[in-house]
Amino acid sequence: MVAAKKTKKTHESINNRLALVMKSGKYTLGYKTVLKSLRSSKGKLIIIANNCPPLRKSEIEYYAMLCKVGVHHYNGNNVDLGTACGKYFRVCCLSIIDPGDSDIIKSMPGDH
Amino acid sequence: MVKILKPNKAVIVLQGRYAGRKAVIVKSFDDGTRDRPYGHCLVAGIKKYPSKVIRKDSAKKTAKKSRVKCFVKLVNYQHLMPTRYTLDVDLKDTVTVDALQTKDKKVATCKTIKQRMEERFKTGKSRWFFTKLRF
Numbered sequence: 146m147v148a149a150k151k152t153k154k155t156h157e158s159i160n161n162r163l164a165l166v167m168k169s170g171k172y173t174l175g176y177k178t179v180l181k182s183l184r185s186s187k188g189k190l191i192i193i194a195n196n197c198p199p200l201r202k203s204e205i206e207y208y209a210m211l212c213k214v215g216v217h218h219y220n221g222n223n224v225d226l227g228t229a230c231g232k233y234f235r236v237c238c239l240s241i242i243d244p245g246d247s248d249i250i251k252s253m254p255g256d257h
Numbered sequence: 258m259v260k261i262l263k264p265n266k267a268v269i270v271l272q273g274r275y276a277g278r279k280a281v282i283v284k285s286f287d288d289g290t291r292d293r294p295y296g297h298c299l300v301a302g303i304k305k306y307p308s309k310v311i312r313k314d315s316a317k318k319t320a321k322k323s324r325v326k327c328f329v330k331l332v333n334y335q336h337l338m339p340t341r342y343t344l345d346v347d348l349k350d351t352v353t354v355d356a357l358q359t360k361d362k363k364v365a366t367c368k369t370i371k372q373r374m375e376e377r378f379k380t381g382k383s384r385w386f387f388t389k390l391r392f
Contacts, residue, residue, distance in 0.1 A: 184296065184334050185287070186260045204338075211261045211339055 156220050160229045162249040163192070167231050170245030174230065176201060179240040183208045188240040190215050190250050196222040197237050205238060217253050262287075262298060262334060264349065267342040267386055270302060275328060278302050279386055280337075281344040283352045296334040301352050301370045304328045306389045307378055323378055325387070327370040329356060329363060344386050346373050 166172055173182055182188035183205075191209050193202055193216060209216045219226050223235040230236055244250050262268075266282045280302025289295045305326035310319050329352055348370060356366040378387050 180335075184262060186258050189258065208261070208339070211259070211341060213259050 159217070159219070159249075159253070162247045162252070163229050164231065165247035166241055166244055166249055168245070170241065170247060171243035172230075172239055172241050174232070174236045174239045176205070176238055179205060179238045180208060182240040182242060183212050183214065186212060187242050188212070188214055189244065190217060190241040190253060191238065192217045192219050192226065192241070193238045194219050194221065194223040194226040194236065201237075215250070215253065261339050262296075262337070265343045265345055267340050267344050268300065269338040269340060269390060270300070270330075270332060270336065271338055272336040273330075273332075275302060275304065275330065277390055277392060278304065278328075279390065280328075280330075280332075281346065281348070281386070283348050284354070293331065293333075297331055298334065298337070299329070299352060299354060300332050300337070301327060301329050301348055303374065303387070307375075307387055323375060325371055325374045325378060327367045327374060329366055329370065331357065342383075342385055344377075344383050346377055348373065 173179065179188065179191060183191070191205060191214060193205060195218060197205075206216055219229075221229070223237040226239070227234050227236040230239065241249065262282060262285050264282050264284060268280055268282060270276055270278050270280055280300035283299045283301050285296075285298035286293070287296050289297060303325055305324075307325050308322040310322045314322065331354070351369045352366055356362045377383055
């Protein structure tokens with residue numbers, strides 16, 4: 146019960162931070178661009194939805210491991226992640242290139 | 258935030274005739290060139306892996322089984338899967354882009370790569386690189 150409450154609060158804070166990144170920072174949405182951002186070492190944080198296909202999830206995690214970039218497993222599916230980004234489409238994975246005013250990079254990479 | 262597609266990195270080719278083969282990056286062109294306006298790199302890879310050598314084999318047989326057939330190719334970054342392995346073989350001087358212009362230059366380059374790779378295989382190091390990827 147306590148664990149559920151804790152995840153709800155941190156979940157909201159991720160959404161807030163993500164909204165701030167959408168407003169003030171640079172990001173890319175989608176698998177192809179996430180890999181591109183990792184290859185060019187521009188990505189700073191990767192967020193993956195929970196219904197991402199496991200092979201794709203492992204691939205992104207492997208790339209991120211090679212690049213030493215944090216991966217955050219979003220507590221929600223691609224529909225929820227799309228909504229959290231303020232978009233009207235589904236987003237399975239996204240890469241934050243420049244966090245802008247947000248502190249998402251400093252506070253998030255702790256959890257995996 | 259660490260650049261991953263660097264020279265000496267072992268990669269797996271994902272598309273094309275050499276799909277599933279392991280290769281090593283010799284030179285990378287992050288911003289592309291005039292002819293190829295995308296990120297790509299020059300790789301030297303294994304076309305035909307060396308067979309398994311057992312203790313029973315005679316010297317002639319081990320020599321025959323340890324042969325490696327190589328290829329040189331310019332590959333788009335999108336068609337490569339980087340791995341955590343590296344292969345420290347000095348190919349920078351022999352493998353260049355103009356080796357791909359004519360067929361005989363390509364064959365000569367592949368011969369030198371073959372020699373270097375075979376001697377690396379015989380030392381027993383980089384064993385992962387010379388095993389076939391099963392899929």
